[in-house]
Amino acid sequence: MSRLGLKYDVISPFEGTIERTWFQSGDWVEEGEVFCTLTVTGKRIDILSPVTGYVNEIEIEQGELVIVGMILASIMMSDVEGGNPTSI
Numbered sequence: 001m002s003r004l005g006l007k008y009d010v011i012s013p014f015e016g017t018i019e020r021t022w023f024q025s026g027d028w029v030e031e032g033e034v035f036c037t038l039t040v041t042g043k044r045i046d047i048l049s050p051v052t053g054y055v056n057e058i059e060i061e062q063g064e065l066v067i068v069g070m071i072l073a074s075i076m077m078s079d080v081e082g083g084n085p086t087s088i
Contacts, residue, residue, distance in 0.1 A: 006051075006076070006077040007056060007074050007075070007076055007077070008050050008051045008053075008074065008075050008077055009071045009072075009073070009074050009075075010035050010036075010047065010049065010050060010071070010072045010073040010074070010075065011069060011070070011071060011072065012038070012047065012066045012067065012068060012069065012070045012071075012072055013047070013068065014038055014040045014045060014068060015040070015065075015066065015067050015068055016038035016039050016040035016041075016045065016065070016066060017038065017039045017063065017064070017065055017066075018036060018037075018038060018060050018061065018062055018063060018064045018065075018066060018072075019036075019037040019038060019039045019044060019062070020036060020037045020062060021035070021036045021058060021060065021061075021062060022034055022035060022036060022037075023035060023036075023055045023058070023073075024055065024058065025055050025056065025057060025058055026054060026055060027054070027055045028053075028054060028055075029049045029052065029053065029054070029055055029075060030049065030052050031048075031049055031050065031051050031052045032048050032049065033048065033049050034046040034047070034048060034049075035047050035048060035049045035072070035073065036060065036072060036073075038066070047072065049075060050075070051075055051077045052077065052078065053075045053076045053077040053078040054075065054076045054078060055073060055074075055075055056073075056074040056075060056076045057073060057074045058072075058073045059071055059072055059073055059074075060072050060073070
């Protein structure tokens, strides 16, 4: 029987330019860690990971312009590093 992991999207709350991404696909990320940094009208804004788990997919690159509501990445939720994703 197959189990489906919970996938969460990291969403841009602002329009801006991606200054830096701190993770790559396959990396472990903790809830609340800085996931990427946006530059918005000359200010740096850190976008935090909404959950703990493995970075499933990164949709952005450094220097890319993003809009409000754009999916920046997806994370497969997991409660332990090296463990199986949390399932439903």
